[in-house]
Ligand code: DO4
């Protein structure tokens with residue numbers, strides 16, 4: 001089941017039919033057994049006709065988020081560990097990544113307030129003071145206030161490799177700025193864990209042509225999703241639940257940096273594809 005946030009409310013899509021849900025995002029998603037609740041809504045609701053459906057969405061979706069914070073896990077895949085060890089070699093920080101990959105405690109960091117988050121079809125920004133920038137395609141969990149995973153979405157943890165590589169203590173500046181996070185296009189709700197062989201793909205286009213593409217599966221993650229959620233909720237309360245990006249599994253080669261106008265396509269099996277265009281904060285233009 002897929003939940004879309006649209007300008008006119010919330011749209012639930014399941015087996016080719018669509019339903020409008022009259023509720024607030026926070027109230028709707030923050031429950032145990034969300035999948036069972038949505039199934040009951042379907043059983044009780046008349047689906048939209050195709051024309052009405054088109055009229056409701058107008059082809060546009062908002063980020064599937066209410067008032068939740070967005071957090072992120074790091075160095076959860078070997079690919080991320082290795083790329084970061086390389087980029088931080090001259091700063092002497094390489095060993096930090098090695099250690100955190102193997103440590104019992106994961107790297108978790110605050111990523112975004114909801115008002116800084118972009119959605120499918122929107123822009124994500126690169127920083128003016130950063131010369132080396134990449135998208136980070138990440139399976140993103142929606143965890144309810146009790147700490148239970150209720151759904152999955154696609155995340156982009158935009159990152160400045162030059163700023164993080166200069167000094168690991170600059171991580172918040174490398175990671176947190178306007179439109180440095182995107183989630184979308186929907187929240188995929190299921191009562192079963194996402195299959196481990198689910199593919200995650202990254203495609204970057206420049207002037208319509210592919211300049212990078214690669215894919216892997218979420219099975220390559222070092223830690224379980226419940227382990228990441230457990231550490232995040234250990235000493236923090238999230239009254240409306242929380243989104244947790246689970247770390248990047250794909251890193252473009254060191255010669256690659258994003259340019260304004262690039263299009264970033266991130267696809268995850270069962271969820272869909274999120275497309276974002278690279279921009280820059282207009283106050284710098
Ligand atoms: O250690 C810095 C951030 C790591 C990260 O964002 C990732 O592995 O996805």
Ligand code: MG
Nearest residue numbers: 136157247248
């Ligand atoms: Mg990341």
